[in-house]
Amino acid sequence: MSEHAPAKVNLTLHVTGRRSDGYHLLDSLVAFADVGDTVTAEPADALTLEVTGPMGADVPTGPENLVLAAARLFDAPRGARLILDKHLPAAAGIGGGSSDAAAALRLLSRLWDLPVPEGSVALGADVPMCLDPRVQRVRGVGDERRPVDILPPLPTVLVNPGVPVATPExxxxxxxxxxxxxxxxLPLLSCPADAADWIATQRNDLAGPARAIAPEIGAVLAALSGARLARMSGSGATCFGLYDTRAEADQAAEEIARAEPGWWVRATTLAAHAPSS
Ligand SMILES: C[C@](O)(CO)[C@H](O)COP(=O)(O)OP(=O)(O)OC[C@H]1O[C@@H](n2ccc(N)nc2=O)[C@H](O)[C@@H]1O
Ligand SMILES: Nc1ncnc2c1ncn2[C@@H]1O[C@H](COP(=O)(O)OP(=O)(O)OP(=O)(O)O)[C@@H](O)[C@H]1O
Structure with missing residues (x-):
């Protein structure tokens, strides 16, 4: 059994306040990419996790891995042999760990025939939005979600300069x-150009502080200057560039990857994403 864990992209990210516990209130338009990690599970007596894949090296394999934290959230966790095939960079603003946790919750719910536990926000603010990876508007601290049908599929290039950025910082x-x-x-955006024009009128309030921590974000945005719009996702450092067609996005990704072989560069189409595989 396996579940895809797609990258999440914050097309907008407005910080609107702060709760007394220090968590920030957000208002964000979120979409999902067709690139991501994969979590697989087989029945087993003990709960184990193996991490594989090109981006697996920097990911913890112990109990702090969000896949194992997700398993512990079930009322009566049982055994399972879990494999996380890691393709997304970690600490990158595209919800890698959160999407892995959400995929694990969906997967183990099927394997163990148990309901997906409540309270997944405790695993991370992005986990509830990744549980049902649709285009959505997210408010509160990530716990108030509303699917919105306002976006066409968006040809996009995702670029990460290989610098991890810690969200709390x-x-x-x-x-x-x-x-x-x-x-x-929110307006109904019928083509990628309209979507880019409207998103350009909105903000990512975390971009300034993230750029102070990782100045490489400036170079990433410059590399995406051929896009209709280039912005940072989440708390960075990954940025997205929006293009009119997938062919343009594919070509831009090829050029950026050639110029910056050390960067993680992917062409994708942002859209609603079917969770099961
Ligand atoms: C920036 C976003 O990615 C936007 O989608 C999320 O808000 C962050 O999601 P996440 O990485 O799953 O976040 P968590 O692991 O829950 O929180 C990491 C840290 O970020 C800060 N944090 C996070 C979410 C939030 N609404 N307010 C915060 O202040 C807190 O210091 C928290 O300790
Ligand atoms: N399955 C996982 N994949 C990646 N990182 C994980 C995982 N489990 C735990 N971590 C830890 O979580 C930290 C944050 O990684 P993650 O990829 O979730 O990034 P993020 O940028 O905080 O995502 P977000 O877009 O939600 O802010 C990593 O530095 C890593 O130590």
């Missing part, structure tokens, strides 16, 4: 924590 560096939300009613 980025939030800590925010100087203004109360910013305006997105409009109450």
């Amino acid at each position: 980025v939030f800590k560096r925010l100087t203004v924590r109360e910013n305006p939300p997105m409009p109450t009613d």
